[in-house]
Amino acid sequence: xxxxxxxxxxxxxxxxxxxxxxxxxxxxxxxxxxxxxxxxxxxxxxxxxxxxxxxxxxxxxxxxxxxxxxxxxxxxxxxxxxxxxxxxxxxxxxxxxxxxxxxxxxxxxxxxxxxx
Amino acid sequence: xxxxxxxxxxxxxxxxxxxxxxxxxxxxxxxxxxxxxxxxxxxxxxxxxxxxxxxxxxxxxxxxxxxxxxxxxxxxxxxxxxxxxxxxxxxxxxxxxxxxxxxxxxxxxxx
Numbered sequence: 001x002x003x004x005x006x007x008x009x010x011x012x013x014x015x016x017x018x019x020x021x022x023x024x025x026x027x028x029x030x031x032x033x034x035x036x037x038x039x040x041x042x043x044x045x046x047x048x049x050x051x052x053x054x055x056x057x058x059x060x061x062x063x064x065x066x067x068x069x070x071x072x073x074x075x076x077x078x079x080x081x082x083x084x085x086x087x088x089x090x091x092x093x094x095x096x097x098x099x100x101x102x103x104x105x106x107x108x109x110x111x112x113x114x115x116x
Numbered sequence: 117x118x119x120x121x122x123x124x125x126x127x128x129x130x131x132x133x134x135x136x137x138x139x140x141x142x143x144x145x146x147x148x149x150x151x152x153x154x155x156x157x158x159x160x161x162x163x164x165x166x167x168x169x170x171x172x173x174x175x176x177x178x179x180x181x182x183x184x185x186x187x188x189x190x191x192x193x194x195x196x197x198x199x200x201x202x203x204x205x206x207x208x209x210x211x212x213x214x215x216x217x218x219x220x221x222x223x224x225x226x227x
Contacts, residue, residue, distance in 0.1 A: 032213060043203070044160070044217040093159050097213065104150070105215060107159035
């Protein structure tokens with residue numbers, strides 16, 4: 001149980017284009033989903049928290065217009081990196097928890113984004 | 117915002133117990149201690165969590181000191197596949213549902 005998937009697993013795009021990453025909870029309903037990014041040899045950095053049906057809350061320093069998050073259902077959240085630039089290249093990881101964040105977070109396998 | 121301190125790396129012989137320490141001296145009464153691990157280029161994997169009491173599951177044991185200022189994750193019989201970065205995270209309090217990752221401990225299990 002508690003499986004979280006991400007799609008795509010890796011993506012290469014040109015600078016200036018937008019990229020959408022999907023995060024799905026496969027066997028539970030995720031009231032809360034989280035998005036992280038991880039640069040090489042660094043730890044995970046929390047970007048934002050999204051609750052189903054409401055606007056995401058972003059961590060300090062994360063541009064909400066740059067990283068659009070939608071959590072339209074209890075099993076799906078999407079992260080769209082708009083007008084991507086090479087510095088947005090990173091490993092993006094989502095996690096999900098089954099109630100209002102009071103439960104354990106289960107992580108997806110991650111999406112590696114390379115912006116050329 | 118990470119509120120934990122872990123050694124950057126540790127070595128362990130295959131088949132032996134791996135004891136990974138974590139210091140969380142500023143932990144408050146309603147904050148949980150969580151442990152995750154991340155194998156290279158994968159998402160973090162949940163291991164175990166606890167509040168006050170020691171906990172054990174099929175993967176590991178978690179020993180929390182009485183004052184709750186530190187904890188130890190124990191992998192009873194480490195295998196080569198346990199080589200990973202292990203993260204100790206304190207969750208709760210004001211940011212009740214958020215995880216802030218520290219730098220973790222790279223555990224190297226050697227044959």
